[in-house]
Amino acid sequence: MSSPGRPRLVGRRRPGATPADEILDAAAELFTTRGYTATSTRAIADAVGIRQASLYTHFPTKAAMLISLLDSTVRPTLESARGLLDASRDPGESLLALATIDVEWLLASRWNIGMLYVLPELAGEDFEGFRAARSELRGIYRQLVARCRPDLDPGDPDLDLPFRVVESVIPHRQDHPGVVIDAARWAVAATRVIGIG
Amino acid sequence: MSSPGRPRLVGRRRPGATPADEILDAAAELFTTRGYTATSTRAIADAVGIRQASLYTHFPTKAAMLISLLDSTVRPTLESARGLLDASRDPGESLLALATIDVEWLLASRWNIGMLYVLPELAGEDFEGFRAARSELRGIYRQLVARCRPDLDPGDPDLDLPFRVVESVIPHRQDHPGVVIDAARWAVAATRVIGIG
Incomplete structure (x- = not known):
């Protein structure tokens, strides 16, 4: 697992033309494989390789x-x-x-x-x-x-x-x-x- | 909401021939309307009107x-x-x-x-x-x-x-x-x- 507040990775981990698309790809994976309730916005940010604060600039809520x-x-x-x-x-x-x-x-x-x-x-x-x-x-x-x-x-x-x-x-x-x-x-x-x- | 550890109600709240059936009726309601992850065994016991300990004698886990x-x-x-x-x-x-x-x-x-x-x-x-x-x-x-x-x-x-x-x-x-x-x-x-x- 990644540590909190680490910087954006140089390479992209996720398919998607925009950061919002990368976030949605990670959210879709976690919601469908772990469950919506069981997935935190923190886990989504980690799966994209961005900070939670950056995630919120794209999507205010889960x-x-x-x-x-x-x-x-x-x-x-x-x-x-x-x-x-x-x-x-x-x-x-x-x-x-x-x-x-x-x-x-x-x-x-x-x-x-x-x-x-x-x-x-x-x-x-x-x-x-x-x-x-x-x-x-x-x-x-x-x-x-x-x-x-x-x-x-x-x-x-x-x-x-x-x-x-x-x-x-x-x-x-x-x-x-x-x-x-x-x-x-x-x-x-x-x-x-x-x-x- | 009910308080913890209260005694079994005199009347039954739930349809079911047995206590296990009543528990399953409550679990089915909560799992399908609130979600499986979001439902605690405590909430199920409350919805049946039994103590959590009694629930565990019928079903060891959620x-x-x-x-x-x-x-x-x-x-x-x-x-x-x-x-x-x-x-x-x-x-x-x-x-x-x-x-x-x-x-x-x-x-x-x-x-x-x-x-x-x-x-x-x-x-x-x-x-x-x-x-x-x-x-x-x-x-x-x-x-x-x-x-x-x-x-x-x-x-x-x-x-x-x-x-x-x-x-x-x-x-x-x-x-x-x-x-x-x-x-x-x-x-x-x-x-x-x-x-x-």
């Missing part, structure tokens, strides 16, 4: 790092999803495109950040923005599924199934570390689960 | 409670699953029966215990028995899927899809608290995802 990590798994997909809602597109093709992009972003980090979706801490108000973004994304899936399957009632749980299959890439990745997952194939399964594609 | 909770979501299903592997049965029917039983057990507790499957702590050796049981269950799913879909390679990720759809009832329940989930319908989706049923 929650701020978690929010940034969670957002990175949802916001780019949500941007694409809004465009895919365009009513002139074929809903089955839009659903498949959305599922593919979503799986790609869930796999984009070298750490399995989606594991953190079930943290009890996410019920707190700090995470309201993330919860709203993920909820909007789920709603867009439901709208596309409803267009593909107009026979389904608004309360039918099948409306959520493609979203569930997409997110099940998270436990799959956890159970098969190191195995390469084909996002396009996983997306096909996410449409097949409602009997289309 | 990990022992977690193991018992995790096992309750997998072991009854695994017992059924072994029987369903009988080669004289129709594999599609066996897969549907297994998925139905599995969803039922994942929904059996009033707390969403499956949320705890992604805890980093589960990588430790205390949880080897649970990991082996869940892995055996996943293997039985794979065998049944392979019988239904003999065209799939042993390395095909589709072999895992029914298991993934079944377990996706865990985040679904988290996102829709209080909504009743039909296990038989969820199980049909778990077979449809591989194009059968």
Whole structure:
């Protein structure tokens, strides 16, 4: 373990274009392998090779790092999803495109950040923005599924199934570390689960 | 909050046929709503209305409670699953029966215990028995899927899809608290995802 207050290492220990990215890489590793509650900001600073005070200039709290990590798994997909809602597109093709992009972003980090979706801490108000973004994304899936399957009632749980299959890439990745997952194939399964594609 | 060392309440606070069941109910609530790391055995004893010393006569450690909770979501299903592997049965029917039983057990507790499957702590050796049981269950799913879909390679990720759809009832329940989930319908989706049923 490193001693407190030591200077920044000359070389970078962590991948990332910016110091904030390096911090997020370390936070993602520690949150997913040791646990969010069990990880201190001090441990994150040590894992980056910076002082704790430097870390705070980028992220004022541990929650701020978690929010940034969670957002990175949802916001780019949500941007694409809004465009895919365009009513002139074929809903089955839009659903498949959305599922593919979503799986790609869930796999984009070298750490399995989606594991953190079930943290009890996410019920707190700090995470309201993330919860709203993920909820909007789920709603867009439901709208596309409803267009593909107009026979389904608004309360039918099948409306959520493609979203569930997409997110099940998270436990799959956890159970098969190191195995390469084909996002396009996983997306096909996410449409097949409602009997289309 | 209750004071330390107070006597057992006359009435029971928790559902459960035995004191151990009451303790597990409290542990499941606190682990799923506050987090495993953030929950002390003291908090669990307080939530049951017993002394911490009494709690230790039932469960020597916090990990022992977690193991018992995790096992309750997998072991009854695994017992059924072994029987369903009988080669004289129709594999599609066996897969549907297994998925139905599995969803039922994942929904059996009033707390969403499956949320705890992604805890980093589960990588430790205390949880080897649970990991082996869940892995055996996943293997039985794979065998049944392979019988239904003999065209799939042993390395095909589709072999895992029914298991993934079944377990996706865990985040679904988290996102829709209080909504009743039909296990038989969820199980049909778990077979449809591989194009059968």
